[in-house]
Each structure stands twice: as C-alpha cells, then as structure tokens.
Amino acid sequence: xxxxxxxxxxxxALGFASGLPFPLISGTxxxxxxxEGIDIETIGILTIxxxxxxxxxxxxxxxxxxxxxxxxxxxxxxxxxxILILAGIFLMITFTxxxxxxxxxxxxxxxxxxxSQDISIDAYRTEILRPKDRGIGASFAVTAxxxxxxxxxxxxxxxxxYLGWQIALTIISSFLIIGIITTIWADEPDDIKKPxxxxxxxxxxxxxxxxxxxSFILLLFIVLYKIGDAYASSLxxxxxxxxxxxxxxxxxxxxxxxxxLSAIVGSLIGGFLLRKISVYKALISFxxxxxxxxxxxxxxxxxxxxxxxxxxxxxxxxxTGGMGTTAFLAFLMGLCNRSFAATQYALLSSLASFxxxxxxxxxxxxxxxxxxxxxxxxxxxxxxxxxxxIIGLKNQIIYHADR
Numbered sequence: 369x370x371x372x373x374x375x376x377x378x379x380x381a382l383g384f385a386s387g388l389p390f391p392l393i394s395g396t397x398x399x400x401x402x403x404e405g406i407d408i409e410t411i412g413i414l415t416i417x418x419x420x421x422x423x424x425x426x427x428x429x430x431x432x433x434x435x436x437x438x439x440x441x442x443x444x445x446x447x448x449x450x451i452l453i454l455a456g457i458f459l460m461i462t463f464t465x466x467x468x469x470x471x472x473x474x475x476x477x478x479x480x481x482x483x484s485q486d487i488s489i490d491a492y493r494t495e496i497l498r499p500k501d502r503g504i505g506a507s508f509a510v511t512a513x514x515x516x517x518x519x520x521x522x523x524x525x526x527x528x529x530y531l532g533w534q535i536a537l538t539i540i541s542s543f544l545i546i547g548i549i550t551t552i553w554a555d556e557p558d559d560i561k562k563p564x565x566x567x568x569x570x571x572x573x574x575x576x577x578x579x580x581x582x583s584f585i586l587l588l589f590i591v592l593y594k595i596g597d598a599y600a601s602s603l604x605x606x607x608x609x610x611x612x613x614x615x616x617x618x619x620x621x622x623x624x625x626x627x628x629l630s631a632i633v634g635s636l637i638g639g640f641l642l643r644k645i646s647v648y649k650a651l652i653s654f655x656x657x658x659x660x661x662x663x664x665x666x667x668x669x670x671x672x673x674x675x676x677x678x679x680x681x682x683x684x685x686x687x688t689g690g691m692g693t694t695a696f697l698a699f700l701m702g703l704c705n706r707s708f709a710a711t712q713y714a715l716l717s718s719l720a721s722f723x724x725x726x727x728x729x730x731x732x733x734x735x736x737x738x739x740x741x742x743x744x745x746x747x748x749x750x751x752x753x754x755x756x757x758i759i760g761l762k763n764q765i766i767y768h769a770d771r
Contacts, residue, residue: 371555375496376505378554378636382446382489385547387516389453389482392460392537393417393475396524400533405463417475420451422721425714428487432562432710433569440556442492447551449485450544458543461534490717491710494701495557503642503650506697507635510690514632519543560706573708573715581731582764586703589757590716591698591723593655596751597689598724600662600744602731604685607665611740613673622679634690641691642698648765651693651758657688659751666744679760696720702768 369377391397394417401411436444459474497505520540527536563569577583595721608619642650662683671677700720727750735743758765 371497372501375555376501376508378550379497379505380508380512380515381546381550382492382554383512385450385550386482386486386509386515387543388520388540388543388547389457389478389485389763390418390421390616391520391524392457392540393479393482393519395521397475399525400528401465401625403533406465406468410468414472414475417479420480421486421566422718422725424483424487425711425718427484428711428714429563429566429569429708430489431484431487432573432708433566435562438713439551441562442488443551443556444553444679445488446485446492447548449481449488450548450551452481454544456481456542457537457544461537461541464534487710487714491704492554492557494704494709494713495560495706496555497701499702500643501522502701503647503696504591504639505696506701507637507639507694510635510693510697511632514628514635516543516627557706562707569708569711573705575710576705576708580764582761584762585707585757586764587719589754589761590700590719592754592757593651593763594658594692594720595723595727595754596662596749597658597692597746599727599731599750600665600685600747601689602724602728602753603735604665607669607740608678612668612678614678617676618675620748623682626679627682628685630683630695631690631718632689635694636690637687638691638694642695646766647695647699647702648674648762650691651699651765652755654688654695655751655755656690657756658749659755660683660691661685661688662744662748664752666741666748669740669744699765 397414397417398411401414422767431441431445436448438444439447456474456478460471461480463470463474465471493509495503512752516705524536524540527539531539577587580586607621608614608623609616614622634659638650638654639753643652661684664677664684668677668681699711700716703716731743734746738746
C-alpha cells in the first residue's frame with residue numbers, strides 16, 4: 369500500500385471515529401432518557417452536552433503545543449481522547465439514567481473528549497493530506513462521518529429496541545476500537561514546527577490569520593458560504609410535514625434516508641471533481657448549485673403536495689450541499705498554517721457554524737410573516753453574497769489551495 373493510499377484510508381477511518389460519539393450524547397441519548405421516563409425539562413437541559421463542539425477552539429491550542437511521547441502531537445492526543453471516550457461510555461452503560469447525576473457527568477466527559485478528538489483529527493487530516501488529495505480525503509472523511517451518525521443513531525435505536533440499551537451501547541461503542549487501531553497504524557505528520565510556548569500557541573494562530581491579505585473578507589466568506597444552505601434546511605422537516613402535507617413515513621424515508629444518501633454521493637463526486645478542477649472553480653460552481661437548490665423548496669411550496677417534486681427537492685438539495693461541503697472543507701484545510709492546524713481549523717469551523725447558529729432561529733418568525741414561498745426565495749438570496757465573495761478572493765483561494 370502506498371503512503372498516499374494509507375493516509376486517505378486513515379483519514380476515512382478517523383472520520384468514522386469522529387462521528388460515532390456524537391449521536392450518543394445527542395439524539396440517541398435523548399431517546400434513552402425518554403424511554404427511562406426522565407422528564408422533558410431535564411432532557412432539554414442536557415442538550416448543553418453538545419456545547420463543547422461549538423467552543424472547542426478555546427482549548428485547541430493545547431493540542432498544538434504539547435506532544436505525547438511515543439505517539440506524537442496528533443496521534444497521541446487522538447488515542448488519549450479515544451480511550452477516555454470509551455471509558456465515559458462504559459460509565460454511562462454501567463450507571464444508566466437511573467443514577468442521573470453520575471450518568472450525566474459521564475456523558476459530559478464523552479462530549480468533551482469527543483470534541484477534543486475532533487480537534488486533533490481535523491488537524492491530522494490538514495497536515496497529512498497533500499494539497500491535491502484534500503478534496504477526495506475530505507469527501508471520504510465526511511462520508512465515513514455520516515455513516516457513523518447512522519450507526520450511532522438509527523442502528524443503536526434498533527438494537528436498543530430488541531436488546532436493551534446497555535447491550536446496544538456496548539455493541540455500538542465497540543466500533544470505536546476501529547479508531548484506536550487506525551490511530552496506532554497511522555503515520556504521524558512530520559517536519560512540522562510546533563509553537564515554542566503555550567502563549568505562542570494561543571496568540572499566533574489568530575495573528576497568523578489576521579495578517580493574511582484580505583483577512584477580514586476571507587473570514588466573512590467562511591461565515592457566509594454555507595449560510596443559505598443551512599437557512600433553507602433549518603425548517604425543512606416542518607415544511608414538508610406542515611406546509612406541504614407529507615406523512616411522517618414519507619418524510620422519514622425521503623428526507624432522512626434519501627437525503628443522507630444523496631449528501632454522501634454528492635460529497636464523493638465533489639471529492640473526485642476536485643482532482644480535475646481547482647478549489648476556486650469548485651467553490652464557485654458548487655456554491656451556485658447549492659444556492660440554486662433552495663429554489664426547489666420554493667417550487668414545492670407553490671406546487672403543493674407532489675411526491676416526484678418532493679424527491680427531486682431532497683436529492684438536489686442534499687447532493688449539491690454535499691459537493692459544497694467537500695470543496696469548503698478542502699479550502700479550510702489549505703487555509704490552516706500547519707504549525708497551528710488544531711487551533712486554526714477549530715476556530716474556522718466554529719466561525720463557519722456561527723452564521724448558521726445566528727440566522728436559523730429567525731426562520732420561524734420569517735415564515736410567519738412572509739410565508740414559505742418567499743422564505744425559500746430569501747434563502748436563495750442569502751446564499752448569493754458568499755458566492756460573490758469568492759471572485760474577489762480568487763488569488764487568496766488559489767494560493768492557499770496549493771499550500
């Protein structure tokens with residue numbers, strides 16, 4: 369096996385390891401708590417368990433500064449986090465929601481170390497992949513991540529229904545061993561200078577980003593590129609059920625399963641196309657496609673209940689969104705200074721989610737005031753500035769894509 373093939377295989381397997389814990393402290397956890405009779409107020413409070421994913425940049429500098437003897441700066445932290453995630457899940461299985469305080473503390477530990485694992489895996493992927501492999505590497509990692517969400521979500525619920533929660537979680541958590549074996553087998557990125565002091569590891573990543581040419585426009589682009597896509601999907605389930613009138617089974621089959629498969633195919637095709645075209649061209653073309661896909665929702669709101677149009681809307685929206693995500697992640701990897709990859713990637717990915725977090729809560733109010741048709745046309749308009757900014761950043765995007 370060539371080094372290139374090995375690196376892509378490792379990145380793919382680590383994508384799976386990155387995705388598997390998330391359902392266990394979000395949707396799957398909520399299902400477990402509900403079946404155990406935990407009150408809805410407590411379940412609502414425990415949604416804060418996902419917070420470490422949004423604020424992981426606050427401690428990411430530690431992973432840039434310190435190395436683990438025998439494993440290195442990236443593999444060392446990944447394997448430590450993986451072992452601690454397994455330990456946390458073991459405590460959850462042992463105590464169950466009947467001992468809610470200890471159970472919640474164990475779940476919080478799983479969430480923290482899962483977010484920390486993501487920091488190091490993102491940095492590892494940024495450092496190990498060659499520029500021309502970032503697109504295909506990102507697409508494989510995203511695909512594996514989404515498969516892990518299915519395993520930790522839907523498959524875990526099915527197993528719990530037949531075998532009980534403790535056995536189901538034991539089976540699902542055993543898949544995490546794949547990540548540990550992969551991390552031991554992986555090569556550590558070499559010849560990368562790390563920060564000399566802890567102060568440098570906290571300050572220099574920000575200074576390095578801000579001293580780039582057109583840095584503020586670059587950061588604004590990161591906020592805006594996926595914002596229209598996120599805005600359109602923020603109320604998609606409610607739109608399909610309440611506004612158009614599809615059943616729960618229709619929405620579950622088409623939107624959830626069909627949408628996920630379409631996103632996976634879109635990610636893979638986007639990755640392969642990035643080997644043929646530049647990141648700059650991919651960001652523009654994929655960005656236009658994902659913006660235009662929002663108009664499918666508008667057509668469906670005008671047409672009304674039409675199964676063929678419903679299926680096309682879901683497939684096109686998720687397919688183009690998958691392509692756009694692959695190009696965007698390839699760009700973020702190129703934008704990172706490899707000396708501070710953990711901090712910069714964590715910061716940039718948090719910045720990318722900032723627009724979605726800020727704008728999505730307004731969707732319901734907008735729909736109430738202007739209706740679904742106008743709302744989805746608005747999401748199309750919201751997506752345009754991010755595409756326009758690409759043109760002004762052409763030289764910067766081409767430069768960072770080849771770093």
